[in-house]
Amino acid sequence: MSKIDPTARIADGAVIGEGTEIGPYCIIGPNVVIGANCKLIGQATIIGHTSIGDGCVISPFAVLGGAPQDLSYKGEPTRLEVGSGCTIREGATMNVGTIKGGGLTRVGSGGYFMNNSHVGHDCVVGDNVIFATSATLGGHCEIGDAVYIGGLSAVHQFTRIGSYVMVGGVCGVRDDVIPYGLVNGQYAVLESLNLIGMKRRKFTRQRLATVRAFYQKLFHGSGTFAERLEAARPLAGEDPAIAEILDFIGKGKRPLCLPAIAK
Secondary structure (H helix, E strand, O other): OOOEEEOEOOOOOOEEEOOOEEOOOOEEEEEEOOOOOOOOOOOEOOEEEEEEEEOOEEEEOOOOOOOOOOOOOOOOOOOOEEEOOOOOOOEEEOOOOOOOOOOEEEEEEOOOOEEOEEOOOOOOOOOOOEOOOOOEEEEOEEEOOOEEEEOEEEEOOEEEEEOOEEEEEEEEOOOOOOOOOEEEEEEOOOOOOOHHHHOOOOOOOHHHHHHHHHHHHHHHHHOOOOHHEEEEEEEEOOHHHHHHHHHHHHHOOOOOOOOOOOO
């Protein structure tokens, strides 16, 4: 049985999963679906056409499913989907999508969203991400799996961040970041590969050496970046991470985040 505090307000039509606890003064809208074994600690608000996966923990003053912060939004029944096993801390916000952006904001499973972090409308966020305090996504961002975004960092709308990226604190990310990248700085630049993250994901010494050699050729070799990229394409078969990076670059429509000295 679900456990619902008598001060909570659950609208008719909301679906609450087995074993879910709804704490004091929570507000749940009529088009909300909450999975099994979730815990809303108290004073959380879930509204809009929003679905929450199993086993999520949502802290006070989080607001999920609020209207997009987009002037074109006119109350359309767009959606927010949050996967299972997410931890959403105090004051975090996630907005539903917009019609022009496809109508869906999607957040994967296993994410940890610290206080006052924000996922804007029409974003697609992967699994096992960590958003530190006040990490912010503008609309239409694409964030890969296992990305870490540091505190007080902001990602510009329509920006892509590949899987296993680490974004340092107090960064403004305006350009696409390759998978496995490490970016830092007030206006983020690519500093290196996220070697610590790669080691945690069991990259062998040989794999690390192979990918590092590719990175050096691509970003610090001779010639222009376009020339180096063309020369690096045959290296895709040397390691899956190299293939992933090259595929990410090939699909890009926006500028790429580069090292400060790259050209």
